Amino acid sequence: MKSNLVDGLIKYWLLPMVGAGCVVLLWAVASSSVAPSLPSPLKTWEVSKPYILSPWEKRGELDQGILHFTWYSLIRVAKGYALAIALGTPIGLLLGMSRGFTNTFDPIIQVLRPVSPLAWLPLGLVLFQKPEPAGIFTIAMCSMWPTVMNTALGVRSIPQDYINVARVLKLSPWKTLVKVTIPAALPYMFTGFRLSLGIAWLVIVAAEMLTGAPGVGGFLWQEYNALIYEHIILCILTIGIVGFLLDRVMSLVERRFKVA
Amino acid sequence: MAFIELSGICKGYGPAQQRTHVLEDVNLSIEKGELVSIVGYSGAGKTTLISLIAGLIEPDRGTVSVGGKPVTGPGPERGVVFQNYSLLPWLSVLENVQLAVDQVFPQESQQERRARATKFVEMVNLGPAAGKLPRELSGGMRQRVSVARALSMEPEVLLLDEPFGALDALTRGVLQGELQRISQESGKTMLLITNDVDEGILLSDRIIPLGAGPRASLGPATVVDIERPRDRKALNHDARFRAIRLGVLEYLLESGKARRAERDAAESPPSKSAAPSPSAHDAASIVEVTP
Numbered sequence: 001m002k003s004n005l006v007d008g009l010i011k012y013w014l015l016p017m018v019g020a021g022c023v024v025l026l027w028a029v030a031s032s033s034v035a036p037s038l039p040s041p042l043k044t045w046e047v048s049k050p051y052i053l054s055p056w057e058k059r060g061e062l063d064q065g066i067l068h069f070t071w072y073s074l075i076r077v078a079k080g081y082a083l084a085i086a087l088g089t090p091i092g093l094l095l096g097m098s099r100g101f102t103n104t105f106d107p108i109i110q111v112l113r114p115v116s117p118l119a120w121l122p123l124g125l126v127l128f129q130k131p132e133p134a135g136i137f138t139i140a141m142c143s144m145w146p147t148v149m150n151t152a153l154g155v156r157s158i159p160q161d162y163i164n165v166a167r168v169l170k171l172s173p174w175k176t177l178v179k180v181t182i183p184a185a186l187p188y189m190f191t192g193f194r195l196s197l198g199i200a201w202l203v204i205v206a207a208e209m210l211t212g213a214p215g216v217g218g219f220l221w222q223e224y225n226a227l228i229y230e231h232i233i234l235c236i237l238t239i240g241i242v243g244f245l246l247d248r249v250m251s252l253v254e255r256r257f258k259v260a
Numbered sequence: 261m262a263f264i265e266l267s268g269i270c271k272g273y274g275p276a277q278q279r280t281h282v283l284e285d286v287n288l289s290i291e292k293g294e295l296v297s298i299v300g301y302s303g304a305g306k307t308t309l310i311s312l313i314a315g316l317i318e319p320d321r322g323t324v325s326v327g328g329k330p331v332t333g334p335g336p337e338r339g340v341v342f343q344n345y346s347l348l349p350w351l352s353v354l355e356n357v358q359l360a361v362d363q364v365f366p367q368e369s370q371q372e373r374r375a376r377a378t379k380f381v382e383m384v385n386l387g388p389a390a391g392k393l394p395r396e397l398s399g400g401m402r403q404r405v406s407v408a409r410a411l412s413m414e415p416e417v418l419l420l421d422e423p424f425g426a427l428d429a430l431t432r433g434v435l436q437g438e439l440q441r442i443s444q445e446s447g448k449t450m451l452l453i454t455n456d457v458d459e460g461i462l463l464s465d466r467i468i469p470l471g472a473g474p475r476a477s478l479g480p481a482t483v484v485d486i487e488r489p490r491d492r493k494a495l496n497h498d499a500r501f502r503a504i505r506l507g508v509l510e511y512l513l514e515s516g517k518a519r520r521a522e523r524d525a526a527e528s529p530p531s532k533s534a535a536p537s538p539s540a541h542d543a544a545s546i547v548e549v550t551p
Contacts, residue, residue, distance in 0.1 A: 161346035164316055167334040169363045169413075179359060183350045 039230045047230035064214070066238055073204050073215035074242070076132075080139025081200040085193060087140065088147030092192070093177070095148065096155025096185070113145045117203040121210050131211030135204075142203045146195035154188025155181055190257050194250040201243045216242075261328060262289030263449055264313065264417060269322035271308055282308050284475040286322070288468070290417075290451060295443050297452040297460035298478070299508060300470030301516065306453045307343065309470070310421045313451065314340045327416055336364045339410030341420045345402040347394040347409075354390040357381055357409045364413045380412040381405075384438065400431035404438075411442070417449040425455065433492060436462060440489060457508050461501055462490055469508050471515035479511045 024041050031038040039047070048066075050057070055067035094101045095109075120141045124134030162184055166176045182189075208217030216235050223231035269286040272279040282305040290296050300306050311317045312324055315334040324331040326338060334340075347356050358377040365373055381390050384404035394402055403423055410418055423439075424432045440463055443450055454460050460467045461484055469479040482504050486495070495501045 161342060161344060162348060164334075164340070164342065165346050165348065167316060168314065168336060168338070168340050169360055170335055171363060175363075180348065183348070186350075 037229065039233065044230040044233050047228065048234040051231070051234060064219075066216075066219075066234065069214065069216045069219045070238060070242055072213070073208065073217065076135055076207070076213070076215060077139060077197075077200045077204050080136040080203070081143060081197055083136060083140035084144035084196055084200065085147055088144035088192070088196065089151055089189065091144075092148040092151025092189070093155060093181070093185075095152035097181070102152075109145070109148065112141075115141075117142045117206040118210070121207060125211075131213055135207035135211050135213060138207045139200050139203045143196045143200035146199065147189070147192040150188045150192025150195070151185060154185030154192075157188065158184040186257050187254070190250075190254040194247065194254055197246055197250055198243065201239070201246055205239060261325075263292040263294075263327060264288070264290040264451070265323075265325045266313070267323055269309075269312060269319045269324065271305070271312060271317070271319050281475045282473055283312075283319075283477065285477050288478060290449060292449055293447050294466065295450040295452065295464045296466045296468065296481075297454055297464035298468050298470050299454055299457050299460045299512070300476065301472050301512065302455055304470050304473040304476045306455075306470060307421055310340070310419050310451065310453050313417075314338050314419055316340075336360070336413040337416045339413050339415030339418045341403070341406050341410045341418065341423045343422045343425055345394070345399075345406045347402055347405055349394050352391050352393055353386055353397070353405050353408075354378065354381055356394070356405055357412050360409045360413050377412060380408040383411065383442070384408045398431070399427050400435055403427065403435060407439070407442070411446070411448075415448070417451065420450065420452045422453055422455065424459065432459075436492070439463060444488060457505050457512075458492075458495075460508070461486075461504050462492060462495060467504065467508060469511045469515075472512070472519040474519075479508075479515065482507055 027038070028041050031040040031043075051066045055065035057065040058068055091105075091109075095106065117138050120138040121134060124137035124141075125131065128134050128137065158181065162180050166180045171179060204215065205217035205220065207213075208215040209221040212218055212221070216238055220232055220235035223229075223235070266286055266288040269283055270281070271283045272281040274280050286309065288296075298306060298309065308317070312319055313326065313331065315324075315331045315338065331338075348359070351359065354377055357380055358373070361373050361377045361380075365376065368376070378387075378390070381387060384407055386401060386404055386408065389397060389401060394405065397405070403426075407420075407423065420439075424435050427435065436459060442448075443463065452460065452463055457467075464484055466481050466483050468481045470476055471479055484500075484504060486498060486500055
């Protein structure tokens with residue numbers, strides 16, 4: 001019991017700390033030797049302090065606490081992600097259920113899937129003429145594919161037994177979808193949702209950089225232009241931590257559905 | 261015309277050139293209210309036969325009719341108890357049954373349907389477990405739910421595909437007893453597919469062996485003229501029971517032997533099959549239970 005606790009402390013706290021410490025050390029050494037333009041860890045902390053210690057402060061449109069910027073980004077991601085789910089789930093269901101639909105649309109999906117957010121964004125700007133919808137469009141276009149692919153896979157993996165049950169009961173197509181197909185494919189769908197959220201968060205930086213919208217990505221780009229490199233590192237760390245937390249939350253939700 | 265009528269059924273799988281012919285010239289008639297069991301080797305095509313009657317697959321040749329009407333697809337008037345339970349894992353025991361009831365009796369009120377589902381859950385002695393999910397149940401309990409679901413549709417015929425095949429001997433015995441009771445109380449037409457000759461004799465009015473595959477067909481039917489309720493222990497000493505069992509087993513063993521001889525003849529003569537073929541193995545395990 002006691003040794004379990006100690007083991008856990010070492011495994012989940014001490015070792016990860018050591019790992020992070022190694023990276024910080026490497027960073028410190030690099031900034032004081034080979035890369036003099038890279039701000040040192042200490043300097044980064046000094047310069048970032050006001051943004052971290054009063055994270056909700058709003059001093060001006062482009063000068064806000066880090067959590068405030070994160071909040072803007074999260075809202076933007078939520079909108080794009082919601083759109084991605086709303087589009088991706090039905091497409092995935094159709095792909096999984098219909099051979100014909102797959103033969104027709106799978107090739108074009110495979111072509112669109114690897115397109116970078118940097119390529120979608122200008123098209124979004126052309127389409128919507130405004131940066132905000134363009135950003136949301138970009139997030140949706142890039143992040144819906146894992147939802148599409150996993151939903152399709154989930155539908156294709158439904159055991160024949162369940163389909164036989166639906167057939168013997170003569171469930172209507174709609175009822176089969178709601179009562180059998182979707183519940184059976186749900187664990188796969190949630191894997192897709194989680195991967196999609198990861199990508200949506202990944203895309204936010206690119207979207208905000210190019211549109212200059214207020215948010216973590218926008219802040220990062222603005223501070224690069226203002227030559228405050230410490231804030232670039234602050235933003236990178238923030239993006240990483242928020243992305244990690246989002247993934248944790250989604251995997252908790254996912255696990256809940258896997259058990260059922 | 262009998263209630264269930266199969267005539268000249270042929271069914272195979274795979275592309276035309278290398279098609280595996282599972283069933284060939286299967287003829288079967290079952291009267292209303294009769295409980296018929298079909299005993300055969302695993303892999304002989306028992307599940308194929310029941311899927312044909314259920315309408316889940318179509319025969320290559322021949323016709324299937326139930327209640328005078330040709331079978332064109334699956335439907336709730338032919339309740340199926342699948343070999344592997346086939347419960348929807350995200351629904352509770354009651355909800356699994358309720359799904360079937362709601363579908364088959366849409367004209368009833370919600371309370372009536374709820375009462376109906378509850379009645380069938382209780383009929384298989386699962387009242388206390390009604391709210392549980394299938395994964396929380398033992399194999400025997402899951403199969404009970406499957407039986408309850410099939411019965412709740414008030415089908416004209418109940419098709420049971422090796423319902424107790426995956427259960428341990430004790431649970432099997434208990435469920436056989438319950439099926440015997442349900443069968444007598446409901447008087448439903450039932451077709452039981454099994455690989456257990458004793459089970460077939462215990463439960464049915466008529467027992468028919470399905471010969472070894474490929475190209476399996478049905479053997480001669482034997483009427484089980486033993487009065488009910490039948491007791492498993494007493495049955496072992498019943499001369500009629502032993503005679504029927506011997507007859508069925510002999511037919512199965514002979515057909516297995518004949519199939520093996522055909523296969524050996526088809527192969528090059530010197531290569532005697534070293535390893536026992538699967539059907540020979542099955543035959544051996546069937547022999548073991550003979551006293």
